[in-house]
Amino acid sequence: MSNIKTPAEQELMRVACRAAATTLQDVARCVRPGVATRDLDAYAAERIRNIGGKSAFLGYRKYPRHICISINDEVVHGLAGDRVIETGDVVSIDVGVMVDDFIGDNATTVIVGECEKNTQKLVEVTKRSLYAAISCAVAGNRVLDISKAVQDLVESNGFSVVREFVGHGVGRKVHEEPQVPNFVEPRRRSPVLEPGMTLAIEPMVNAGKPGVRILRDGWTVVTKDGKPSAHFEHTVLIRDGEAEVLTWPEGKKFD
Numbered sequence: 094m095s096n097i098k099t100p101a102e103q104e105l106m107r108v109a110c111r112a113a114a115t116t117l118q119d120v121a122r123c124v125r126p127g128v129a130t131r132d133l134d135a136y137a138a139e140r141i142r143n144i145g146g147k148s149a150f151l152g153y154r155k156y157p158r159h160i161c162i163s164i165n166d167e168v169v170h171g172l173a174g175d176r177v178i179e180t181g182d183v184v185s186i187d188v189g190v191m192v193d194d195f196i197g198d199n200a201t202t203v204i205v206g207e208c209e210k211n212t213q214k215l216v217e218v219t220k221r222s223l224y225a226a227i228s229c230a231v232a233g234n235r236v237l238d239i240s241k242a243v244q245d246l247v248e249s250n251g252f253s254v255v256r257e258f259v260g261h262g263v264g265r266k267v268h269e270e271p272q273v274p275n276f277v278e279p280r281r282r283s284p285v286l287e288p289g290m291t292l293a294i295e296p297m298v299n300a301g302k303p304g305v306r307i308l309r310d311g312w313t314v315v316t317k318d319g320k321p322s323a324h325f326e327h328t329v330l331i332r333d334g335e336a337e338v339l340t341w342p343e344g345k346k347f348d
Contacts, residue, residue, distance in 0.1 A: 096262040098291055102195065105193055106195050106291055108192050109190055113199050115144065116141055116160075117340075119137075119140050120186055123136060125205065126177075130171075131173045137159050138159040148189065148190065156312065161187035161200075162187075165183055167185070168185075168297055169314050171312075178205055179205065180207070181208050183321050184202065189267060195265060197328050197339060201325055202220075216323045219247070225246050226242045226296065227338060230329050231286065232333045233286065236271055239260075239292075239294060243275040243276070253299045253301070254275040255305055258297055259273055260273030286331045290330075291330050292329055293327075294329060295324065299318075299322045328340045
């Protein structure tokens with residue numbers, strides 16, 4: 094796999110991922126009622142610049158923002174703009190940072206104030222599915238073990254996984270091999286996980302059906318049925334033992 098990183102490259106990935114985790118944590122703290130999404134994007138740009146990195150998303154395939162901000166029925170790739178965050182919103186933030194030609198990629202979903210119980214459950218289950226997937230990200234397992242962990246937990250709780258967008262390898266590029274679906278594809282060849290691989294594992298989970306569509310802006314992905322969606326992501330390093338979570342915020346411990 095070209096995705097396998099040397100020890101020196103792994104250390105560069107750690108630096109980039111720490112920058113991405115710090116930025117995501119800082120932006121998430123600013124999510125509150127009355128804040129415009131364009132201001133969150135501008136703040137993220139400033140934070141990335143101050144830590145000596147650059148947005149891995151800005152300009153990638155002509156993406157026009159520094160981070161992705163997706164609200165309620167928006168699944169991923171939401172564009173920051175004039176929209177103001179309101180109480181009850183479910184806000185997914187996706188941050189990619191490049192430092193010294195390597196990229197860290199992570200995402201979280203924030204509930205603003207209080208929301209419906211089923212939406213709260215959606216967010217909790219999506220986060221738990223990420224942890225379940227990471228526990229399977231061990232050398233010798235296959236990608237499908239990650240996929241199955243997400244799908245089993247999500248569907249057993251009455252939610253659905255998005256199929257059009259998947260996790261992926263990450264390193265010098267935002268998207269490297271292998272693809273990491275959040276569902277099992279029986280006829281798809283599933284690569285073996287090898288030490289040194291770096292993967293962005295990212296469950297995207299819908300409260301309703303799995304179908305999505307892209308808005309006229311050419312970027313924002315929304316649920317077809319208008320029901321909310323949640324998104325969590327970590328970049329991990331595959332090892333012989335449990336995976337190293339490269340984007341785990343400093344001072345916190347993976348649980």
